[in-house]
Amino acid sequence: MKKPIFWPQRLPWTYLVTDRALCQGRPLTMIVEQALRGGVKVVQYREKTLPTREMIAEASQLKDLCERYGALFVVNDRIDVALAVAAPAIHLGQEDMPIKHARAILGDDVLIGISASSVEEAQIAERDGADYIGASAVFATPTKEEAPALGLAGLKAICQAVSVPVVAIGGLHLGNVSDVIEAGSAGVAVVSAIMAASDPEAAAQALVQQLEAYRY
Amino acid sequence: MKKPIFWPQRLPWTYLVTDRALCQGRPLTMIVEQALRGGVKVVQYREKTLPTREMIAEASQLKDLCERYGALFVVNDRIDVALAVAAPAIHLGQEDMPIKHARAILGDDVLIGISASSVEEAQIAERDGADYIGASAVFATPTKEEAPALGLAGLKAICQAVSVPVVAIGGLHLGNVSDVIEAGSAGVAVVSAIMAASDPEAAAQALVQQLEAYRY
Numbered sequence: 001m002k003k004p005i006f007w008p009q010r011l012p013w014t015y016l017v018t019d020r021a022l023c024q025g026r027p028l029t030m031i032v033e034q035a036l037r038g039g040v041k042v043v044q045y046r047e048k049t050l051p052t053r054e055m056i057a058e059a060s061q062l063k064d065l066c067e068r069y070g071a072l073f074v075v076n077d078r079i080d081v082a083l084a085v086a087a088p089a090i091h092l093g094q095e096d097m098p099i100k101h102a103r104a105i106l107g108d109d110v111l112i113g114i115s116a117s118s119v120e121e122a123q124i125a126e127r128d129g130a131d132y133i134g135a136s137a138v139f140a141t142p143t144k145e146e147a148p149a150l151g152l153a154g155l156k157a158i159c160q161a162v163s164v165p166v167v168a169i170g171g172l173h174l175g176n177v178s179d180v181i182e183a184g185s186a187g188v189a190v191v192s193a194i195m196a197a198s199d200p201e202a203a204a205q206a207l208v209q210q211l212e213a214y215r216y
Numbered sequence: 217m218k219k220p221i222f223w224p225q226r227l228p229w230t231y232l233v234t235d236r237a238l239c240q241g242r243p244l245t246m247i248v249e250q251a252l253r254g255g256v257k258v259v260q261y262r263e264k265t266l267p268t269r270e271m272i273a274e275a276s277q278l279k280d281l282c283e284r285y286g287a288l289f290v291v292n293d294r295i296d297v298a299l300a301v302a303a304p305a306i307h308l309g310q311e312d313m314p315i316k317h318a319r320a321i322l323g324d325d326v327l328i329g330i331s332a333s334s335v336e337e338a339q340i341a342e343r344d345g346a347d348y349i350g351a352s353a354v355f356a357t358p359t360k361e362e363a364p365a366l367g368l369a370g371l372k373a374i375c376q377a378v379s380v381p382v383v384a385i386g387g388l389h390l391g392n393v394s395d396v397i398e399a400g401s402a403g404v405a406v407v408s409a410i411m412a413a414s415d416p417e418a419a420a421q422a423l424v425q426q427l428e429a430y431r432y
């Protein structure tokens with residue numbers, strides 16, 4: 001039997017992706033805790049440069065924080081780090097480990113999210129056992145050079161093409177999160193809208209409140 | 217029971233650590249194959265920048281090459297990559313995953329090498345289950361900024377302090393590998409002496425021949 005997908009509070013997910021470059025000297029763990037206080041329910045730890053040992057130490061702290069706030073902790077890319085801290089979820093991009101390998105290593109109890117930037121990628125991911133899809137980039141972002149943005153139409157096509165939850169990511173902020181939920185996504189992932197905010201708790205809270213209208 | 221350590225040909229190991237920066241446009245896999253043809257018996261894949269999926273693809277090719285030449289394939293740092301390709305060995309630095317975590321994830325059948333730059337680090341690694349030690353840096357190298365070099369005396373102290381094999385690394389070349397074997401090490405690890413050589417096969421062969429005198 002398939003494990004139940006983590007789905008907090010019957011509310012669209014407010015999903016934070018970390019980015020140390022946006023911390024402006026503030027500790028990453030502090031910003032994440034503020035975001036959790038503000039109501040974020042999924043935290044994806046995305047770290048590309050730290051030595052593995054430091055990554056594991058930080059991931060362990062973030063996992064503890066997420067547990068304390070009843071949020072899902074997701075490790076981006078690094079299955080070694082996910083295993084070391086027994087993370088409940090991993091997110092893999094199209095350049096990360098193929099999902100079949102990852103599933104064989106992690107087993108069925110770890111949630112696996114897969115980034116998709118087209119209907120085809122999303123369908124392949126679902127077929128290969130993805131628990132959720134990260135549709136990206138919905139809108140163009142200055143930080144990532146990628147394929148052309150999906151737009152709301154592209155996002156909607158992905159949401160209609162798969163039966164697993166789709167989290168929208170890319171250029172999302174308070175002013176457009178309602179649009180992406182109405183396009184069919186199960187949640188909104190943000191990076192700078194929270195990480196770069198002068199008050200991450202308030203920024204998270206505003207997003208969560210915006211999504212209250214879509215509680216089901 | 218402890219698995220037997222891989223120990224090719226009762227000859228001190230000639231151990232190659234890869235470095236893409238030294239390939240000068242030549243494919244990494246080509247240089248490694250030339251080194252294997254020259255007699256290298258251990259290849260450690262050290263890669264810090266490629267996307268995980270490309271790392272896995274390259275590691276898979278290198279593992280196949282090593283098997284074809286009867287050499288041991290070792291993945292540096294990345295336990296996720298090691299798991300994806302079912303590598304027989306992993307090498308962990310002091311900033312990589314702690315060995316206890318790694319052993320719990322990898323089980324007893326994967327060889328684990330640990331970098332040590334002091335007697336204390338080597339003894340802790342052995343106590344924690346390391347299958348071999350990489351003593352570094354024996355001599356100062358321009359490519360790595362690290363603690364002061366061990367020198368032959370420091371290397372000898374490490375070799376005497378542990379019962380697992382010690383591979384020497386750091387500033388080694390044809391002119392000094394005999395010294396490090398005489399200091400007690402079970403093998404010599406080189407980077408630029410092979411990777412940067414205009415003829416990697418000849419460079420490997422020269423090292424292997426130099427170590428023939430120490431066959432036992």
Ligand code: NI
Nearest residue numbers: 105106321322
């Ligand atoms: Ni396992």
